[in-house]
Amino acid sequence: xxxxxxxxxxxxxxxxxxxxxxxxxxxxxxxxxxxxxxxxxxxxxxxxxxxxxxxxxxxxxxxxxxxxxxxxxxxxxxxxxxxxxxxxxxxxxxxxxxxxxxxxxxxxxxxxxxxxxxxxxxxxxxxxxxxxxxxxxxxxxxxxxxxxxxxxxxxxxxxxxxxxxxxxxxxxxxxxxxxxxxxxxxxxxxxxxxxxxxxxxxxxxxxxxxxxxxxxxxxxxxxxxxxxxxxxxxxxxxxxxxxxxxxxxxxxxxxxxxxxxxxxxxxxxxxxxxxxxxxxxxxxxxxxxxxxxxxxxxxxxxxxxxxxxxxxxxxxxxxxxxxxxxxxxxxxxxxxxxxxxxxxxxxxxxxxxxxxxxxxxxxxxxxxxxxxxxxxxxxxxxxxxxxxxxxxxxxxxxxxxxxxxxx
Amino acid sequence: xxxxxxxxxxxxxxxxxxxxxxxxxxxxxxxxxxxxxxxxxxxxxxxxxxxxxxxxxxxxxxxxxxxxxxxxxxxxxxxxxxxxxxxxxxxxxxxxxxxxxxxxxxxxxxxxxxxxxxxxxxxxxxxxxxxxxxxxxxxxxxxxxxxxxxxxxxxxxxxxxxxxxxxxxxxxxxxxxxxxxxxxxxxxxxxxxxxxxxxxxxxxxxxxxxxxxxxxxxxxxxxxxxxxxxxxx
Numbered sequence: 001x002x003x004x005x006x007x008x009x010x011x012x013x014x015x016x017x018x019x020x021x022x023x024x025x026x027x028x029x030x031x032x033x034x035x036x037x038x039x040x041x042x043x044x045x046x047x048x049x050x051x052x053x054x055x056x057x058x059x060x061x062x063x064x065x066x067x068x069x070x071x072x073x074x075x076x077x078x079x080x081x082x083x084x085x086x087x088x089x090x091x092x093x094x095x096x097x098x099x100x101x102x103x104x105x106x107x108x109x110x111x112x113x114x115x116x117x118x119x120x121x122x123x124x125x126x127x128x129x130x131x132x133x134x135x136x137x138x139x140x141x142x143x144x145x146x147x148x149x150x151x152x153x154x155x156x157x158x159x160x161x162x163x164x165x166x167x168x169x170x171x172x173x174x175x176x177x178x179x180x181x182x183x184x185x186x187x188x189x190x191x192x193x194x195x196x197x198x199x200x201x202x203x204x205x206x207x208x209x210x211x212x213x214x215x216x217x218x219x220x221x222x223x224x225x226x227x228x229x230x231x232x233x234x235x236x237x238x239x240x241x242x243x244x245x246x247x248x249x250x251x252x253x254x255x256x257x258x259x260x261x262x263x264x265x266x267x268x269x270x271x272x273x274x275x276x277x278x279x280x281x282x283x284x285x286x287x288x289x290x291x292x293x294x295x296x297x298x299x300x301x302x303x304x305x306x307x308x309x310x311x312x313x314x315x316x317x318x319x320x321x322x323x324x325x326x327x328x329x330x331x332x333x334x335x336x337x338x339x340x341x342x343x344x345x346x347x348x349x350x351x352x353x354x355x356x357x358x359x360x361x362x363x364x365x366x367x368x369x370x371x372x373x374x375x376x377x378x379x380x381x382x383x384x385x386x387x388x389x390x391x392x393x394x395x396x397x398x399x400x401x402x403x404x405x406x407x
Numbered sequence: 408x409x410x411x412x413x414x415x416x417x418x419x420x421x422x423x424x425x426x427x428x429x430x431x432x433x434x435x436x437x438x439x440x441x442x443x444x445x446x447x448x449x450x451x452x453x454x455x456x457x458x459x460x461x462x463x464x465x466x467x468x469x470x471x472x473x474x475x476x477x478x479x480x481x482x483x484x485x486x487x488x489x490x491x492x493x494x495x496x497x498x499x500x501x502x503x504x505x506x507x508x509x510x511x512x513x514x515x516x517x518x519x520x521x522x523x524x525x526x527x528x529x530x531x532x533x534x535x536x537x538x539x540x541x542x543x544x545x546x547x548x549x550x551x552x553x554x555x556x557x558x559x560x561x562x563x564x565x566x567x568x569x570x571x572x573x574x575x576x577x578x579x580x581x582x583x584x585x586x587x588x589x590x591x592x593x594x595x596x597x598x599x600x601x602x603x604x605x606x607x608x609x610x611x612x613x614x615x616x617x618x619x620x621x622x623x624x625x626x627x628x629x630x631x632x633x634x635x636x637x638x639x640x
Binding site for chain 2: 001002005009012016313314316317318319320321322323324325326327400401404
């Protein structure tokens with residue numbers, strides 16, 4: 001039997017009972033659709049997390065306090081919770097690192113900002129002028145903190161757009177206005193450009209003040225929460241990381257690197273960690289979605305078995321007029337594959353639709369990749385073959401005499 | 408030419424052996440119109456299955472056009488059916504919701520003929536059984552029983568078989584439409600077809616030239632029919 005005729009016979013058999021064909025196909029449509037949607041949403045989430053990590057700057061080595069282990073103590077205190085990094089550490093690093101770099105130091109805390117009766121609780125970062133370079137921060141209006149202002153502990157503040165909107169109204173002119181932070185009055189000197197992100201990841205809900213000002217009025221002491229070193233070339237990253245480690249170990253008088261009271265992280269490592277996490281979630285979502293695909297496949301098998309029983313006489317007749325076993329089994333197999341393939345195609349459309357809706361309303365840029373579409377087609381054809389094989393084999397093994405007699 | 412030489416068929420179920428055909432021999436020449444008649448349980452259906460290459464005998468030989476088909480595999484039997492045999496069944500066995508033309512052309516699909524040739528030959532076969540061209544594209548479930556059976560006969564003819572095998576072709580039809588079907592067979596016989604008609608009704612058998620009567624798995628008579636009931640359509 002020619003392939004073209006085989007396809008044409010299968011197609012006309014499927015169109016005889018359109019409602020049933022449609023309902024069976026629906027199982028595959030939903031299965032493939034949900035796999036595609038889940039994978040693309042997961043991929044979108046991964047991309048947006050990676051993008052927000054990249055947006056904090058590039059070629060960064062981040063040093064944070066933590067992992068202290070006091071004499072005789074069994075438990076080290078957590079990263080970021082201790083006060084082991086100081087301004088002097090920051091200056092020493094800036095001076096001693098031998099590769100091209102820019103250093104930024106900051107101490108961050110939460111503060112209550114009040115302006116004209118409106119108030120907001122936000123992240124307040126005390127930092128120095130190099131912050132804009134290292135963290136790729138751009139200024140929309142006004143200016144960022146200068147070295148002079150840091151040296152003199154000036155009470156000036158640069159607001160993120162969200163904080164500005166909360167305090168002075170959306171898009172309003174805030175330069176020159178005053179803001180009270182934890183009881184001290186600050187003058188607004190600049191507004192940053194939006195960096196995006198939402199919820200916890202909102203990088204626009206922030207206020208910047210000079211580092212020394214923060215240490216004098218808000219946190220006390222000369223401790224830092226983060227030192228960020230930006231390498232001039234990404235090739236120097238490993239060497240700079242090694243230098244940072246040895247300089248700080250020496251300054252803190254620690255011999256054993258495992259006992260270090262600070263943590264050095266490479267931006268690439270952070271991206272990799274985040275990717276692993278989101279990758280795991282994507283896999284999990286896809287695994288859940290594939291259960292519906294499996295159920296859809298069982299639906300196909302169920303329908304094909306019903307069809308074989310229902311069409312026993314037809315099978316008998318086809319055999320009587322000269323159909324071989326292979327002709328019968330290929331016809332039923334092709335029927336199953338056509339069902340799943342058509343279901344897969346519609347499923348891709350459905351999945352694409354769902355991810356478009358998610359992108360629009362959930363703020364995750366879900367994108368359907370060619371590879372997930374190809375995979376969906378492969379999987380659906382595979383399901384057709386796996387779940388169509390048994391019914392097709394059953395049909396081909398029917399004895400024509402009994403099949404013709406079947407009522 | 409059809410030669411049956413001492414054909415035996417025994418069904419075995421557990422320890423029980425049921426002989427259905429106990430040594431049947433006859434020869435049918437090309438162009439003969441033969442009725443095989445017998446009551447139910449006589450073994451005539453089993454004989455038809457063997458003649459139609461749907462089944463093989465337990466012993467004995469069956470030669471179709473000089474070639475033995477007694478010991479062939481399933482797929483080889485399928486080839487014999489495809490090339491040499493046309494079946495007409497009591498219950499027509501047309502594909503439902505499929506056009507008359509497509510039903511008739513179906514055997515040619517398995518013979519791997521190109522589509523336009525299939526349609527041309529199906530149309531010729533339908534004309535040979537007296538189907539009007541206006542009905543070629545009707546669906547098989549939209550026509551009457553008599554027409555269905557003529558479509559089934561056309562389907563049996565379409566591959567130009569050596570043998571047309573009809574199993575109770577009038578069983579599901581009333582007398583008048585049954586007569587039309589029998590008349591169709593007579594007309595095909597006149598044009599040189601070899602036809603075997605299997606029936607339990609003497610009335611139906613009397614339309615054939617030769618009547619083989621079978622009872623309890625054995626031939627009890629094999630005579631030329633002296634008074635053929637002729638139906639002109």
